[in-house]
Amino acid sequence: MSSAVNFKFHKIKGKLGLSSQNFVVFSLFKTLLISGLVLSVISMFFLSNPTCSNSAFFSPFAEKYFSSSSSSSVDTPTNLQHLAFGIQASEKTYHFRKPYIEAWWRPNETMGYVYLDKPPRGNLLPWSPKSPPYRINDDISKLIREVKPKNPTMPRMVHGISELFREEHEGIRWIVMGDDDSIFFVDNLVEVLSKYDHTKYYYIGYPSEHVMSNYWFSFNQAFGGSGIILSYPLAKALVKDMDRCLRTYGRLSSDLITESCLDDIGVNLTPNKGFHQIDLRGDLSGFLSSHPKDLVLSLHHVDKVYPYFPSMDRAKSTHHLMKAGNVDQSRLFQQTICYHRQNNWSFSIAWGYSAHIYEKTFPRKWLTMPIETFKPWRKGLSQPRYMFNVRRPSGDPCEAPHVFFFESMKKISSHEIITVYSRSASRNLTACVSSGNYSAEYITKIYVLSPATKRTEIHRSECCDVVRVEDTGKADVKFRECMTNEIIA
Numbered sequence: 001m002s003s004a005v006n007f008k009f010h011k012i013k014g015k016l017g018l019s020s021q022n023f024v025v026f027s028l029f030k031t032l033l034i035s036g037l038v039l040s041v042i043s044m045f046f047l048s049n050p051t052c053s054n055s056a057f058f059s060p061f062a063e064k065y066f067s068s069s070s071s072s073s074v075d076t077p078t079n080l081q082h083l084a085f086g087i088q089a090s091e092k093t094y095h096f097r098k099p100y101i102e103a104w105w106r107p108n109e110t111m112g113y114v115y116l117d118k119p120p121r122g123n124l125l126p127w128s129p130k131s132p133p134y135r136i137n138d139d140i141s142k143l144i145r146e147v148k149p150k151n152p153t154m155p156r157m158v159h160g161i162s163e164l165f166r167e168e169h170e171g172i173r174w175i176v177m178g179d180d181d182s183i184f185f186v187d188n189l190v191e192v193l194s195k196y197d198h199t200k201y202y203y204i205g206y207p208s209e210h211v212m213s214n215y216w217f218s219f220n221q222a223f224g225g226s227g228i229i230l231s232y233p234l235a236k237a238l239v240k241d242m243d244r245c246l247r248t249y250g251r252l253s254s255d256l257i258t259e260s261c262l263d264d265i266g267v268n269l270t271p272n273k274g275f276h277q278i279d280l281r282g283d284l285s286g287f288l289s290s291h292p293k294d295l296v297l298s299l300h301h302v303d304k305v306y307p308y309f310p311s312m313d314r315a316k317s318t319h320h321l322m323k324a325g326n327v328d329q330s331r332l333f334q335q336t337i338c339y340h341r342q343n344n345w346s347f348s349i350a351w352g353y354s355a356h357i358y359e360k361t362f363p364r365k366w367l368t369m370p371i372e373t374f375k376p377w378r379k380g381l382s383q384p385r386y387m388f389n390v391r392r393p394s395g396d397p398c399e400a401p402h403v404f405f406f407e408s409m410k411k412i413s414s415h416e417i418i419t420v421y422s423r424s425a426s427r428n429l430t431a432c433v434s435s436g437n438y439s440a441e442y443i444t445k446i447y448v449l450s451p452a453t454k455r456t457e458i459h460r461s462e463c464c465d466v467v468r469v470e471d472t473g474k475a476d477v478k479f480r481e482c483m484t485n486e487i488i489a
Contacts, residue, residue: 078194080186082173085112086164087132088157088224089180091120097180099315100302102130103322104183111169114180115160138163143243147250155246157224157254158261162239173198175235177228181302183318184227187329188295191456192272193229202231203262204270209287209387210279210377220269221259223277225300228258237265272297279377282306285403286373286393289350291333293461305374308353309405310424324352324406327417330454331462336479337364337488338464343438347466347477348401349448352409355421356401357440357475359432364488366391371401398432402440411452421446444473451479463488 087101094116101114113135120127120134127134140159144152164175174193178184196202205222207214213223222228230238238245238261245261252260259269274297280287284305307317325332331351338347339361346358348367358367372390394400404421411417423444431439448464455462463482469475482488 078173078190078198080106080109080190081111082171082198083111083176083186083189083193084164084167084169084172084174085110085132085184086160086175086177087112087114087180087182088160088177089114090117091124094120094180095122095124097303098124098128098131100183100318101132101180102128103315103318104186104325105130105132106186110186111172112176113164113167115163117156135163140246143246143250147247149251151253154252154254154257155250158246158257159242161230161235161258162242165235165239173232175230175232177224177230178298179225179300181300181304182225182227183299183302183321185296185298185325185329185332187325187454188274188297188332189229191330192274192295192297196231196270198231199233200231201234201237201265201267202229202270203234203259203267204229204272206271206273206275206277207387208277208279208377210277211384211387212381213277213279213377214387217253217256218259221255222269222275223279223300224255224258226275226277227298228255234262234265234267238262241265274298276300278305280305280374281377282375283373284308285310285354285405286371286390288333289348289354289356290335290368290370291350292388293334293458295330295458296333311405320406321353324409324419327409327411328352328450328452328454330456330458331450334455334458334461335368336462336464337367338466338477340466340469340475343440343469344435345438345440345466345469347446347464347475349421349446349464349477349479351448351450351479352419353406355404355446355448355477357404357443357446358399358401359438359440360398360435395429397427397429398434400427400429402427402443404446407445412449413452415452417450417452419448419450421448442471442473443469443475446475446477449476449478461488 089097094114107129110132112132114132115135115137117137119136137156138159140156144155147155149155161175161177176184176189203222205228206226207219207221208223241261245257249257249260273292273294276299278284278299278301281304288308302314302318307314308321309317312320333350333353336349336351339345340347344361346360346362346367348356369389369391372392376385403424405424407420407422409417409419427441431437460482462479463486464477464479467476467478
């Protein structure tokens with residue numbers, strides 16, 4: 001057959017009068033034509049044969065094409081649907097911690113699960129639609145018997161990363177792990193995570209505020225209660241290595257297991273001061289009233305500190321805090337300072353939480369230092385106790401603030417919000433004589449007018465003006481952006 005074909009082409013060559021060089025081109029055309037016909041026949045066979053899997057046959061091409069074409073989604077802004085939350089809990093604790101989760105969880109908006117050690121019972125049934133859906137943790141008893149951890153809960157919590165990951169929600173960019181006694185500020189999380197490339201390996205969180213907690217565990221780990229955040233590719237790599245990870249490090253604490261396994265992958269912590277482990281006890285108001293100039297992302301150990309607002313229990317306190325948080329998380333706890341020159345007063349506003357009046361003009365540096373109203377996680381420890389500087393509570397009438405807490409808020413126009421702060425209690429001190437003897441004891445409410453637009457860049461604090469102080473016991477403060485070269489003093 002081949003000789004007949006060659007004879008025909010030689011005959012054609014002679015009739016056309018083709019030179020040898022031109023005939024090479026003609027032969028190449030012949031080869032391509034025949035190859036195309038063969039491929040067409042093969043394609044028709046696979047497409048018409050029901051026993052052949054079209055998707056399987058073309059999958060290498062399809063996978064390459066669709067992964068490439070879908071890469072444009074990488075450029076879309078990160079939103080709440082790109083975050084998956086894994087909340088570690090137990091059936092026992094969720095009975096009384098449920099209000100904390102439901103304060104920040106947004107049904108049909110936030111994605112994720114509460115992971116329980118056993119099926120819910122009692123007043124947890126029927127399961128509340130205001131809570132995240134629940135899952136029961138995998139049975140890893142075989143691995144626990146093999147590893148013999150000091151606390152079997154530790155590897156279970158780390159394994160929860162695998163359990164959340166396998167849910168495979170489409171479009172997930174970030175895995176967020178936390179505890180059932182944690183509050184997350186999801187708008188701020190989205191804002192912060194949008195600044196990172198989710199296609200890279202990222203391990204985000206923050207160490208504890210308590211020096212000894214970091215000493216006992218690690219200064220370089222994210223503490224799980226305040227939140228451990230993994231980019232999707234990093235979570236995928238960790239899940240693939242999970243069995244080796246738990247067998248190698250399973251006797252450590254859960255957060256140290258995670259850090260150690262990620263270290264083996266070659267990834268270190270990317271710290272952010274907005275995560276708060278709150279390894280503190282007692283009255284947290286001094287800490288929250290002087291929040292660092294970072295977006296607040298989480299608060300842990302809700303039931304280990306006093307209620308955020310002294311007139312409420314913990315559940316109501318948490319929901320009350322989120323009234324402000326759901327309106328403008330970009331300003332929540334952000335400290336803004338200004339002065340009333342006529343009376344020599346200093347105003348310090350932690351938006352959505354508290355307001356302080358000092359009967360003396362103090363520099364901003366001093367006012368931003370937290371008052372140690374709280375206690376360290378462990379008693380009897382020598383200094384330093386904290387990872388930040390503090391100032392001791394004072395009985396000096398010039399240094400002791402008049403304390404006000406967030407009461408209510410109202411949007412008065414499309415571009416302005418009023419938050420109201422009411423006096424917590426009488427200070428029971430005389431006036432500050434050295435600054436003019438102007439007592440602020442008669443002030444009962446502080447009205448703060450702030451822009452309704454959220455702040456997207458927190459490179460500098462806002463400024464404010466004390467607009468008026470009335471004899472009726474009302475003070476008005478207005479927030480604004482600081483002017484170029486303005487000094488807050």
